[in-house]
Amino acid sequence: MKYIRANILILTGTLTLSSYFSSLAHAHGYIQSPPSRAYLCYQGINHYCGAVQYEPQSIEGYKNFPYSGPEDGRIASAGMYPFSALDAQAPTRWQKTNVHSGTMNLQWHLTATHSTTHWRYYLTKQGWNSSQPLTRASFDLVPFCQYNDNGRVPNTRVVHQCSLPLGRSGYHVILAAWDIADTNHAFYQVVDINFPH
Known part of the structure; x- marks a missing residue:
C-alpha cells in the first residue's frame, strides 16, 4: 500500500512538473532594455531569483490589469509560484537602471510571438512604499504608455x-x-528604475 501511494505521489509530481515545463516551452518574452528584473536575474546581476533566472520570458498571468491579472502582492511574479522570488521588495533588493523623465525606449525580446491586443506600461506613484510587495495601490493605474496591436502578431x-x-x-x-x-x-515584466535627484 505504501508503495502504491509513493508511486501515485511521484506520478502526480511528474505530471505537474511536466505540465509546468510544457507551458514554458510555448513562452514568450521579456524586456531587454532597460533590463527587467527577470532579465537581470537571467544575466546573473540580480541574485536569489529562483526559477525565473532560467525563464525570464515566462511570467504569465491573467490579462486586463488592473481589473484582472495578478493579485496584489504577487504582481511581479504574475502570481506564478515558481517565480515568487520576484515579489520580494525592498529599497536595495534589485539592481536599478538610471533614467530621466521624458522619452525612453522599452525593448522586448520575444521568444514566441502571439496575436496581441495591446501593451501597457504603468509607473509607481511618487511616495510609493518600496519596502512592501507591489500592489495596485503602488501604481498610477492609468498607463503612462500604451500601444494597441489589434490582434497583430x-x-x-x-x-x-x-x-x-x-x-x-x-x-x-x-x-x-x-x-x-x-x-x-x-505576460508581465517589472523594471526597476531610478530617477537621480
Missing part, C-alpha cells in the same frame, strides 16, 4: 517609444503588461 524584437512622467525622483518600478488577443493571458 509582433516581430521578435519590439520597441516602444514612451514618455516617462515628470515629477518622479528616486526608486520606481515600471510594470509592463503584454495582453494576448486569443487567450485570457498576458
